[in-house]
Amino acid sequence: MCINDRFIGGTELKQSIYTVESNKLIASNVYEIVLSGDVSSIVSPGQFVNIKLDGLFLRRPISVADYSADSLTLLIKVIGEGTEALAAMKEGEKLDLLTGLGNGFDLGKGSKSPLLIGGGIGCAPLFMLCKQLCDGGTKPTVVLGFNDKSEIFYEEQFKSLTPNVIITTVDGSGGVKGFATDVIANIDYDYFYTCGPEPMMRAVSKAVVTDGQYSFEERMGCGFGACMGCSCKTKTGSKRICKEGPILESGDIIW
């Protein structure tokens, strides 16, 4: 093995086969898939897996929403062929995954009252992050923004971790009416973590008053740093969303 400072996450890429333990529709167009298999390469929240699907060439990147000793949970929003195929997976079926991808959130940024801001399916990786923050003894405030009531997921799961969970919906059909960013001003926090559609994160960047971390998406060729398909310009040079990302620190981002 060579010394390679590009592998900043320091995790190892693994390819292995997983079994679908369950697949449930948990909100409008959103599925929760629990897989069993080797999770040894998953080391931090915000990392993702890259999934091979029959008949599709490229793998599909999906965040790890949760994991335990021998299972991992994915939350999937159906938007095209690949996510449709995932939604149709049945208990007992097999999936080929690359794991150990991405840097993951850096929890070592010592914060007493972190704020988590999720938008839509972007709430997925925040769940595992929230869990680990709670395990570490901090109770983060969580703001989860959705378009409408039908799209809300994992409200109870987040609430079972921390009392401070605020749901917003654009049309007011659930939780507070408005955007996730609308409620930030009233919250006390000294650091933040966010994941959601880029327009939302851009709004977050304007609304927040502290440093924090953002989880980005990009179309990927490989997902493990080989193709330069997912490059992004940052203040500290070009970074690969799949490798030096998907989590970038606020100070690094060129909006």
Place this chain on the structure above:
Amino acid sequence: MCINDRFIGGTELKQSIYTVESNKLIASNVYEIVLSGDVSSIVSPGQFVNIKLDGLFLRRPISVADYSADSLTLLIKVIGEGTEALAAMKEGEKLDLLTGLGNGFDLGKGSKSPLLIGGGIGCAPLFMLCKQLCDGGTKPTVVLGFNDKSEIFYEEQFKSLTPNVIITTVDGSGGVKGFATDVIANIDYDYFYTCGPEPMMRAVSKAVVTDGQYSFEERMGCGFGACMGCSCKTKTGSKRICKEGPILESGDIIW
């Protein structure tokens, strides 16, 4: 519908889904697959089906070896990706077939003592032919040629139809030693039907003393007459192996 003299078989093309009832290895590299489903388009022995397989573009043409009211039997020799996939099919799995393909053997050639000559997997379509001839009251003589004992299949099935079954093997490990064509000279027959590798059928054409019918193979694009991929020059003009064939009459063939 228009009047179309090219559809000489007069059968209708159908596309439907079949269920694998059983799949057995019956000789070295040869599988017997029984499928249940709509057989209404299969009207004569020597016709074939065209099978769609996951991950392969073109369908694979396979003769109907037998059929009943709601099932059909295929005998398959593994030679490449498609036949490998067929060999791996399990009970309960589904297959997409086009049926009603090819002209089939013409049993109306009024023969009292027909001779059937099969070579290797070419014996497959002769089984249904033999059955229908026997049903019609004639007991054909059947010569089935194989390379060696391990490749012999359907010996008992043919023998249950007619007493006159001669097996030959090239290496003498089963039946009579030699080629199928070696034993023809001693047989009394007034018409013949043959299916096997082209070199064998060419040898048949030299050994026989009467008229008869040959079943040909060709690489196919469609299998139902649309692409001209399988054309063959005959004494009565160009014919499509999938449509005006696969059965050609001896007088028509240009060797």
Place this chain on the structure above:
Amino acid sequence: MVNTKVNLCGIEIDNPVIPASGTFGFGYEFAEIYDINILGTFSFKGTTKQERFGNPTPRIAECTAGMINSIGLQNPGIDAVIKEELPKLKSCFHKPVMANVSGFSLEEYAYVCAALDKEPQIGWIEVNISCPNVTKGGMDFGTSEEAAASVTKAVKKATTKPVIIKLSPNVTNIASIASACEAAGADGISLINTLLGMRIDLRTKKPVIANKMGGFSGRAIFPVALRMVYQVKKAVKIPIVGMGGISSARDVIEMMLAGACAVQIGAENLINPFACKEIIESLPDEMNKWGIKDISEIVGGAH
């Protein structure tokens, strides 16, 4: 209710879905399995002056997501097409048909087009200057601007029907060839014909196709076809018929966004004889899914 009608060189067709030449015979074969009058139109088997048996077999090879063919323009010749095929077609197809024409010299192209000019059921003449499966002429006409223009001029003189020139994708600059055809009077451009491709049989260690190479088509070639239609759309004002790897109503929409005002379906018919029927039937739902009310409005929408 969505509108699937499009206008192709002055003739309105019910929908933009056209079975491609060489994969739909002379049409009546398919009339046995469904009512082909649901089609926009169809392009019949490439017709030449003389009868042709075509190339030796094997003429077909399997590829990942596609196939190679080397038919070599097997057809009964223009006289038999007019005397035998067209009357049969008339009994089952009641719309204008697209005649696909090939030749080995300017004279042959002109001869066949002149003969077809008198046939009332012929709506368009699609001139194939791009068949990779014939040795003289054929492909060569499609690989230079001058040759493409000279064929265009020759056939335009021979017929009053709209002339659609079918281009070869095996060229460095497809847009300049399309422009040359437009300048020479073409009424439309159709593309792409097959990509030149090859497979080798590991058992024999020789090419699968008797003629060694052949025309590669099917789903695999869609991104190349789409790109070329997009490039040609930038270069010409005349209507474009887009094809290459289309296998679904989704693909039809994508090809029309690139610039095609109608599309053709080739290899897909061979593996699914009901492909065109299924595509036509699913097109309205697919249009609704993407918020398209009138299919002709999306032509070139991606530019």
Place this chain on the structure above:
Amino acid sequence: MVNTKVNLCGIEIDNPVIPASGTFGFGYEFAEIYDINILGTFSFKGTTKQERFGNPTPRIAECTAGMINSIGLQNPGIDAVIKEELPKLKSCFHKPVMANVSGFSLEEYAYVCAALDKEPQIGWIEVNISCPNVTKGGMDFGTSEEAAASVTKAVKKATTKPVIIKLSPNVTNIASIASACEAAGADGISLINTLLGMRIDLRTKKPVIANKMGGFSGRAIFPVALRMVYQVKKAVKIPIVGMGGISSARDVIEMMLAGACAVQIGAENLINPFACKEIIESLPDEMNKWGIKDISEIVGGAH
């Protein structure tokens, strides 16, 4: 025991399997997941005189049996490659490596080659005259005989290492361009680079790729790549490195039968990071299956 060794422009390599440029970084990234010393060699990311960020994103699109990329030659520039990448590589790869070079002028090509000439680990210089993803230079050098020959001459003057010219498939006559390179002094030819392709996003109704078009590669393009290698083999005597859509040991054999003396694997590495390892490990069995004792004996066997 079969023999998988081949000789590529005077350097013997343990097997003919070479990860293709742009899909294997500078090698050491893959050294984390397997011992890359099992490779014949590998071709590193296309390197230019200046550092390049490349094209805007999205740079990647999905296709049936393939993908489109529009990286646009992102690389740290020749100085950083020599100062940073090659020393890292040296610590994990102990064989000659293939340097992949691009430029926007003859001077740039020559500059980069001259700089690499001094690096002992560079075994071959693969000159990319075919990248479809850059606007000036790049692709244009690969689409005419004269330009291809002029690049060849310029780089031959700048280096004593074997020079392999990498051709674009987006041309009418690949054989004549290969011949021009041979005549200009090339030591080998590699092909094919990506086919120019495109996809449109039905949600936005605009091209998926920010740059609109990009390079199409992966399994889908294999028949085109195979045909071009076959054609080039007929035209030149220098060794050919064949690539385009190879995904298995079976494909390696087919490509070598067409005329390649070594092969490269591109897109397949991206969807299966262990692709090259698996191909190398299965090659001896596959050779046995087809009765091949010595892989170098089958080169061009299909002719």
